[in-house]
Amino acid sequence: MSAEVEELEQLTNQDYKYGFVTDIEQESAPPGLNEDIIRFISAKKEEPAWLLEWRFKAYANWQKMVDPVRVQFSQQWVMADYPEINYQDIIYFSAPKQAVGPKSLDEVDPELLETYKKLGIPLEEQKMLSGVAVDAVFDSVSVATTYKDKLAELGIIFCSFSEAVKEHPDLVRKYVGSVVPYNDNYYAALNSAVFSDGSFVYIPKGVRCPMELSTYFRINAKNTGQFERTLIIADEGSYVSYLEGCTAPMRDENQLHAAVVELICLDDAQIKYSTIQNWYPGDKNGKGGIYNFVTKRGACRGRNSKISWTQVETGAAITWKYPSCILQGDNSVGEFYSVAVTNNYQQADTGTKMIHIGKNTSSVIVSKGISAGHGQNTYRGGVQILKGAANSRNFTQCDSMLIGDQCGAHTFPYIDVRNTTSQVEHEASTSKIGEDQIFYCNQRGISTEDAVSLIVNGFCREVMKELPMEFAVEAQKLLGISLEGSVG
Amino acid sequence: MLEIKNLHASVDGTPILKGIDLTVNAGEIHAIMGPNGSGKSTLAQVLSGNEVYEVTEGSVLYEGKDLLDLAPDVRAREGIFMAFQYPVEIPGVNSTYFLRTALNEIRKHRGEEEMDGVDFLALAREKMALVEMSPDFLRRPVNEGFSGGEKKRHEIFQMAVLEPRLAILDETDSGLDIDALRIVAAGVNALHSPEKATIVITHYQRLLDYIVPDFVHVIMNGKIVMSGDKDLALRLEDEGYDKIRDEVEGREAVSV
Numbered sequence: 001m002s003a004e005v006e007e008l009e010q011l012t013n014q015d016y017k018y019g020f021v022t023d024i025e026q027e028s029a030p031p032g033l034n035e036d037i038i039r040f041i042s043a044k045k046e047e048p049a050w051l052l053e054w055r056f057k058a059y060a061n062w063q064k065m066v067d068p069v070r071v072q073f074s075q076q077w078v079m080a081d082y083p084e085i086n087y088q089d090i091i092y093f094s095a096p097k098q099a100v101g102p103k104s105l106d107e108v109d110p111e112l113l114e115t116y117k118k119l120g121i122p123l124e125e126q127k128m129l130s131g132v133a134v135d136a137v138f139d140s141v142s143v144a145t146t147y148k149d150k151l152a153e154l155g156i157i158f159c160s161f162s163e164a165v166k167e168h169p170d171l172v173r174k175y176v177g178s179v180v181p182y183n184d185n186y187y188a189a190l191n192s193a194v195f196s197d198g199s200f201v202y203i204p205k206g207v208r209c210p211m212e213l214s215t216y217f218r219i220n221a222k223n224t225g226q227f228e229r230t231l232i233i234a235d236e237g238s239y240v241s242y243l244e245g246c247t248a249p250m251r252d253e254n255q256l257h258a259a260v261v262e263l264i265c266l267d268d269a270q271i272k273y274s275t276i277q278n279w280y281p282g283d284k285n286g287k288g289g290i291y292n293f294v295t296k297r298g299a300c301r302g303r304n305s306k307i308s309w310t311q312v313e314t315g316a317a318i319t320w321k322y323p324s325c326i327l328q329g330d331n332s333v334g335e336f337y338s339v340a341v342t343n344n345y346q347q348a349d350t351g352t353k354m355i356h357i358g359k360n361t362s363s364v365i366v367s368k369g370i371s372a373g374h375g376q377n378t379y380r381g382g383v384q385i386l387k388g389a390a391n392s393r394n395f396t397q398c399d400s401m402l403i404g405d406q407c408g409a410h411t412f413p414y415i416d417v418r419n420t421t422s423q424v425e426h427e428a429s430t431s432k433i434g435e436d437q438i439f440y441c442n443q444r445g446i447s448t449e450d451a452v453s454l455i456v457n458g459f460c461r462e463v464m465k466e467l468p469m470e471f472a473v474e475a476q477k478l479l480g481i482s483l484e485g486s487v488g
Numbered sequence: 489m490l491e492i493k494n495l496h497a498s499v500d501g502t503p504i505l506k507g508i509d510l511t512v513n514a515g516e517i518h519a520i521m522g523p524n525g526s527g528k529s530t531l532a533q534v535l536s537g538n539e540v541y542e543v544t545e546g547s548v549l550y551e552g553k554d555l556l557d558l559a560p561d562v563r564a565r566e567g568i569f570m571a572f573q574y575p576v577e578i579p580g581v582n583s584t585y586f587l588r589t590a591l592n593e594i595r596k597h598r599g600e601e602e603m604d605g606v607d608f609l610a611l612a613r614e615k616m617a618l619v620e621m622s623p624d625f626l627r628r629p630v631n632e633g634f635s636g637g638e639k640k641r642h643e644i645f646q647m648a649v650l651e652p653r654l655a656i657l658d659e660t661d662s663g664l665d666i667d668a669l670r671i672v673a674a675g676v677n678a679l680h681s682p683e684k685a686t687i688v689i690t691h692y693q694r695l696l697d698y699i700v701p702d703f704v705h706v707i708m709n710g711k712i713v714m715s716g717d718k719d720l721a722l723r724l725e726d727e728g729y730d731k732i733r734d735e736v737e738g739r740e741a742v743s744v
Binding site for chain 2: 434435440447450455457458460461462
């Protein structure tokens with residue numbers, strides 16, 4: 001190993017910047033999972049009977065399902081290795097006590113606001129300056145929602161999931177579970193049984209949402225699994241761009257995060273969903289960190305509809321996530337742009353599924369995986385073109401970059417084409433970050449750390465340019481920080 | 489400005505430089521010539537701090553500082569610039585952003601204020617004209633898809649923006665047609681001043697018609713075997729390296 005490699009590896013060993021714990025009185029359920037707990041959650045949220053029934057059905061199904069980690073390694077779908085999770089040790093409900101509904105930021109616990117500041121989310125400034133409406137999820141309950149009135153004028157609904165259940169029960173009942181059924185997979189079933197809160201968005205016909213909608217998630221309470229549920233419906237001819245970003249405080253125990261996101265796009269509608277995921281990745285020896293087992297799926301139900309996923313995944317000990325598109329409507333379009341970084345002992349198995357059902361449907365997949373330290377990075381993508389999806393097209397490009405000599409990159413493309421008029425392209429590459437590139441930057445006065453950040457950002461450019469401006473800047477910094485000390 | 493004493497360097501345990509002595513003063517242009525594999529480019533790489541090369545013996549003083557003690561990026565900020573023989577492509581990284589980052593690192597090091605995007609663009613456009621390149625290149629990723637000649641001109645452009653004290657041109661003439669050669673040489677000459685020094689590493693005398701050196705050194709087998717003025721380059725052109733080699737070997741045989 002050259003001196004440069006060693007230096008680069010030292011650079012990667014940067015401590016997680018957002019490791020702090022906020023002390024806020026919690027009102028929690030006892031740990032463990034059973035029907036009583038589910039009833040407790042549902043009662044806390046004053047949910048209607050149908051939703052409780054739905055949770056029970058999900059729970060019953062989940063009990064019959066097999067935890068992916070118990071499946072023999074050779075039969076595991078994902079490339080990930082983690083200890084068995086004891087679901088009876090998890091606290092399934094915890095809410096900051098005073099989150100009953102502050103009328104303004106003045107009523108929000110100052111300590112909570114301080115936490116947001118540390119995260120660089122000054123709500124009050126965001127309200128005034130950035131034009132981003134923030135539905136902040138602190139642990140399980142939304143504590144602050146902004147811009148609601150302005151959005152309401154346009155008929156846009158942007159609220160917490162629990163509020164939507166109360167205020168817009170018909171919409172929720174019609175669409176929840178319609179893209180990701182309660183028995184879809186082990187973690188989606190678990191989420192459906194115990195989900196605490198999340199975001200709900202409805203964009204009415206012909207409305208273009210005038211601002212980026214944004215939610216910041218943050219796990220705070222010790223041992224609290226987070227089970228977020230997001231539902232976004234774009235009615236005919238509407239458009240919305242939604243941003244999701246996460247950070248979490250430093251913990252020793254692994255924390256489970258099993259979210260479900262469902263998107264529904266009707267005729268001529270468009271949803272752009274961008275994520276920056278920066279959960280606590282564990283320390284440099286692989287201790288601790290978040291398990292990020294997420295089910296994200298969008299349905300292009302209508303003609304000419306479009307769903308675009310962009311994700312920058314830098315955090316979490318294990319990421320397991322395949323934001324997918326069901327291209328049902330004729331001429332519908334699905335896009336997936338992804339950057340996944342694994343450093344130290346992080347593992348990421350991520351990609352997408354594009355399911356072409358309608359005629360003339362098209363999809364684009366651009367995936368950039370960066371592995372450093374002992375990180376393992378897997379792209380797993382499915383492109384399925386059904387018989388009726390005449391003249392459909394897919395283009396896939398997945399590039400991997402290796403930093404150091406102890407990490408791994410893996411690519412598993414699954415392609416299934418059932419007609420003769422469609423066209424599928426797949427390009428893939430794997431490269432090592434070039435010491436010659438780093439030296440070239442050095443020779444111009446740029447430090448190795450900055451050079452790595454520069455080169456990696458260049459490598460990810462096609463994905464980064466899909467991010468909304470304010471998000472892109474944050475994401476660029478995050479890439480640099482995540483890789484500090486990693487090259488070789 | 490630069491004082492190299494008994495410099496030895498090797499790659500993967502193979503010695504390449506075997507005792508280089510060279511002094512370069514401000515205002516001087518030195519040409520270093522020699523056959524393939526003689527160690528010319530290694531000298532450039534060692535001076536700019538490429539860690540692939542291991543210095544095994546000797547010392548290098550730059551402006552009174554121990555150069556070998558400085559990291560490559562610090563050397564660059566201290567005013568050393570190398571025009572690469574094979575400039576590297578950095579896909580996806582915008583040229584303007586790259587060079588502004590570099591310039592601001594150097595300015596910070598000098599205790600100067602960072603230059604903002606608008607001022608930088610004006611400066612970059614002005615320097616682009618010096619090497620007769622279209623400003624369109626500023627929008628492209630660093631060296632990506634550039635032709636050989638464009639890469640070399642782009643190196644001189646970067647040099648013009650960064651204004652080094654000591655410029656090392658590593659076979660900048662290789663792969664250039666005669667017009668490009670003239671442009672590059674004119675650029676180098678325009679940037680030269682009594683406060684600055686330039687080391688030109690080249691195979692051929694051709695470049696030295698345009699960049700006239702104060703001193704010419706011949707490297708063979710990792711050592712400077714002969715030094716002279718610009719006429720030495722002409723002699724080399726006439727007689728070839730073999731003649732010099734014979735002469736040097738003969739001299740060594742006598743001294744033994």
